[in-house]
Each structure stands twice: as C-alpha cells, then as structure tokens.
Amino acid sequence: MEIEPSILAYLTGLESAVANLQDTWRPDDPAYRADVYRQTMTSLSYAYFAYFHATPEHPDWAPLWNPVYTLQPNPDDIYVQSPIRGDLTYRVSGNRGTCRILSFTSQKVQSGSVDVMPRPNGHNEVDDIDLGLAPGEDFSVIFSAERPAGYEGKWARIDPEAGYLYLRFRSYDWLNEIDPHLSIECLDPVPPKPRLSPEEILHRIGEMAKFPGRKTRLYYPMQNGVKERVGFNVFEPVRMAGALAKQVYWPACFRFDPDEALVIETEVPAHAPYWNVQLNDPCFNALEYVYRISSSNGHYARLSSDGRYRAVIALEDPGVPNWLDPAGYTEGGIYGRWYDCDSAPVPTIRRVKLAELRDHLPADTPVVTPQERAEELRQRVRACQRRRRW
Template sequence: MDEITQKVVDGTAWREFCGMLADAGDVILAEGNPDSPLDRAEGFRMLTRLLRGALESKLEYGRPTEPVLVRACHETVKIVGENPDNHYLGASLDGQYDYRIWGTRGDAKWISFNLFSGAGFGGGGPGTGNTMHEEQMHIEPDGTFELVISQREHPGNWLQSETATRSIAIRQTFLDRPSQRHAELHIERLGADTRTPAPLTAEELYLALIYTGFYIKGVAEIGAGWATRQAQWPNMFTDEAELPETDKFKDPQIKWHQGYFDLAEDEALVVEVTPPDCEYWMIALHNHWMETLDYVHHQATLNCHTAKVDDDGSVRFVIAHRDPGVPNWLDTAGHRRGTVGVRWVGPDVIDVLPSTSLVKVSSLR
C-alpha cells in the first residue's frame, strides 16, 4: 500500500484536511479584520461556501478525463469580488488532452473563455493563460457554436492549450441575468471512450482534499488581505491595495477598480464617474471578505442597463444604509464597512477611476 492510500485508509488524510480547515479559520481572526458579530459570521460562512464550491469542482467533478462544466460561483458561493451579472462555469482540464465545448450562445452581453495552468486562482500559478472572446469566434446565425481546446491548431474556433493547462473558466455577462436566456454549453474530451467512470481512488480523494484546504485558505487570504489593505484609503478608489498575484488572474478585457467604504448611520458615499465607451460596465458592493452583498434581496449592484445615466454620460451612485430618495442608491444591507468595485468590460477600454465624496445623508434631500 503506497503512502497516500495508507493516509486515506488510516484517517491521516482526513485529519490533515481538518487541520487545514482550522488554519483557514485563523485567516478570519487575523489582525486587521473587523470583529463585529456580522463580519465574523460572514467570514466563517465564506469558508463553508468556498469548501462547498471547491469540493464540487475538484472532488465530485475533478477528473480532466471526464470534464463537466460546473457552476461553482453563484448566489451562495462568492469568490473575491465576483460579478453578480455573470454566470460562471468552469471545468478541470489536462493539457495533454483535446476538448470540445459546444452549445448555444444565449443572450449574454459579453462572453469569455480563459485557460489556467497550475492550481488557478487561490492556488497559485502563472495567472490567466490564453483567452477567447466572442468577437474572435464564428457563431452561426442560430446562435450555435463549437470551440476546440488543444495544443495543436484546429480549424474553426480554436483556443490553444499548453502542457500545463489545468482548467477553464467561462464568463457570461448579462444586463439582466435572471430574465435573460443563458448559454446552453457542453464539454467533452475528444477521443474519450464511453465506459462507465471508474470508482473513486484514494489518491483522487487525497489530492482533492489537499487542494481544497489550500484553496480555502488562499482565497480567504486574498479577499481579507486585499480589503484590509484597501481600508487604509477609506471611502475612495485606489489601485494601491491590489497585488500582482490577483491582477494576473483577470480576463484581459476586464478593468477593475475598488474602494473601501466605512459609513456611519447618517453618512453616504457618493461615487461619480463617466464610464468609458465599452461593451458593459457595473458597480457592486461587497462585505469585508469581498463577497458581493445580498443582491437577491437588496439593490447592492447596478450596471449600464439598470443605472440612471445623465445626459452627458456621467453617473452618480449613492452608497447609504437607507434609501436617500435619489437615483442609483446602493444598499449596504446592514454593513457599516465593505468594498465597492467597478468594472469596465470590452476590448481596448480606456480606463477611468471614479471619484468619491463622503456626505451626510440629509444633504442629499
């Protein structure tokens, strides 16, 4: 019996995994993080959400020989400033294989396909690899398409992989996600046989648990560390708090800027900007752990379709604890503090940084 199998059989692997979860919990308790009951509860809840998402992706559907598109970021699994207008899909890949993704385009405003080597976001690696965007693709008049992922060139829509390729992330960005038609996408490994999948192995379980433990802690450290650094510049936008480790995982067509809000009950943060000419833009509020606030029950996000834009192209957002009776209110959903992020999305976007002013809510009436 090899060492990994022995660790699974005698319970060592499980105890190591539980120890990694305990270490992840220390991230929530680290100096600089807020210690209010709400902030602490949401911090520990975030760890459980990351746990669910990682196990789904890496244990249940982690075999690159049998890829499955998994939605591991959504209303109850939120990952470092995720976009609530996005429908995220991902799959485990292996660069030695060729894959085909096919289906229908749907009504998304913007679509991207990103390859990653190594463990991906939260687990290290070189960052975003080769990418494909809709303007580079041939899509049939009825909205159907197929995309081949391989190291060797392929006719038609081809996304080049590398030996080290280990995953793909797909973003569909919507103007009104709940009501618009989503893409119907499928993935297969080319040349795969149709035999019933083999039973789980001890090595697969062990590697999935180890990955999950590192991933949870890594993502928690990224979000909490970024927000804590951002809090040094309260109530303003600045890129000073972002580290290269996070910047390198962006899609090349996404420009992202962030601020940290910290508001008393009678205060509001006014955000003013003239969004650049782009395919799509948005603003969203997040908690200290950089999870988007509850956008299902609160107006915690607006975009180029839902926001009121002035005749000159400028827009003013108001972040406040209660509705001040002005357009483009963003609801803090009971949070005194958190982050606010904007995205400008599309090819060759001219970047802009929003300006802010801290005011009394009473002055807005």
C-alpha cells in the same frame, strides 16, 4: 488501509481559514469571526465540485462563483469551470445564448488549490467577439495547445500547462437575456472514469479542507491592499494582464456612518460595451445581490441629465436612482469594471450627511418612490433566479 472513525480527522485544514482572521480588518470583532466562519462554509461547499465532480479526462461544467459561492463574484456573471489538461484536445459546443458577453479563460491551477499560486498562471482568454459567435448561434469550438492538423473550424489556444477552463456568462439585462447552454468533451481517447480508491477520496477531502484557507490567503490581500495604499473612499484603478486584459477594474474600500451616504460619480466612456459596479463585504464577498440591490450595470443605470453616472450608498433607501444597498454594512469594498471601453474614467466618492444628500446631487434628480423601488427589486429577484447558478 486504516481509516479514522471520525470524518473530522480529515477536516482539520479548515482551521487555516479561521487563522486568517488575523488578516481581516477587525480580527477581534465577533461579527467578523462569524462572517469568516460563513465564508469558510461557502468555500468548503464549493470545494466538493472542485475535487470530486470532474477530471481533465472526463470534463464537465461545475458551478463556480455565484450568489451562493460568494467570494467576490461579479453579480452580472455566472461562472462555470471544468478541469482540463493542456496536452489534450477539447470541444465546447452548444448555443451561444444572448447574454452580453461569453468569455473563456484557461489557466494552470485553480485559485485555492495550492499554497502558492504560479506566476504567471497561464491565462489565455477569448470572448465571443474574438471567436465570432453571434447571439443565439449554435457553435462548436476546439480548445487545444496547437490547432489540430487540417482543422478549419473555430479554434482557441490553451496553455500547454493549462489545468482549468473557466467560462463567464455575463448578462446586462438579467431578465431578458438568455444564458448559453454548453457542453465540454475531451476528444482524445481516455479510459472510463474510474471508481476512486479510499486513499484518493481521503486525500481529496483533506484538500477540500485546505481550500477555504488557501482561498482567503489569496483574496484578502486584494482588498486589504487597496485600503493600505489609498485608504477609504478612494478608487484605485487597475488593468489586468493576461486574463480579462480588456477589462479595467476600479476598486475602492468604503466606509461611512449610519447617518451618512456615499455618492459615487463618474463620466461614462463614449464606447462602453459593458460596465458595472458592485459592493463587497470587508472579507471580499459579494454582498447579497438577489434580494438586495447591491450592484448595477450600464443597462440598469440611470444617468443624470449631464450624462454622468451617480450612485448612492446608504443603509436606507434614499429615494433616488442608482441606490447601492450595502446590506447592513457600513464598511467594505467597491468593485467597478470598464470592459473593452474607449476610455477608463476614475470615479470619485463623496461622503455626505444622508439628510443633506440632495444638496450634493443635480437639482433635477428624480424621486424614486417606495413602490418603484419594490418593483425594481421584484424584477431583480425574478431575473436572478432564472439564471443558471448550479
């Protein structure tokens, strides 16, 4: 076959991601253009794992969203995925670890791999509670479309048309919880993993190049839709169907001036196994969350004396508990989650002058000193770096 002398000939699909600038909040802003270029490189670097690392017949975990691949990961989650086939049988085994939640989700196609996502996408989701996996336990689970004849062990169904299996290692106490250590095997007879032909390599490179554009065409409307329906600084809760049916999201788009702050306030459900809140940029990327405190969860949150959660978004450290650092952005997205809770309160957002912030908080709100904040950040950096990310 004739091979072009320049690899750039196979990367022209990257321009589709740049074309999606038209769907950002400020298409003509040079800072937005640079953010989209960075986002494109993020997705392209991940796409190598998606297209070259494993196959359904030869499965293996690859990193998915995390502090590097930033297209809207939950900062509490480490995501991994493997390609699978719904007509094959797989065993996932290893140690459960002690993270707050371990969940498994199968679906037909991976977002970003096709121009039009199928609806429904064949989601089947189970977590450690559904499977009866105890913290720290060694286990083995069979995943297949039908339970194998005579098999009495742990089993989870996958859709007959499933193409991917996703895992979420969801941590509450980042520093002390231990992530799972898991393998995945295909139990059906398969041929050896083949050497790729030149045609197949070039095809996959072309698909890699299309991946960033497909991804943003799917993800931009999620945050844009919130802005269009309810505007800024208003939460619009949504319950997912299929995957993560136990989870209620509370997204919002935020905006404030540099001399202002936003106060998020909510009740907390009486039964709340897990909840969190995070900040995103205007292009639906999670903000830096290793070296910035741009997210929090129910373990780290400090409730007010009246039992309510109050968080403050401000460019500068306001010296109060539950600061959410927007990492230099004065507009972007907020995503919160109630997981398997007995209620789903809708938080509120108040836009106030930063100099008057304490007038809008309970009188007994404690002071967080610069030294205390620095130690909070040091613990966060250590904790996040010790988790598996790739």
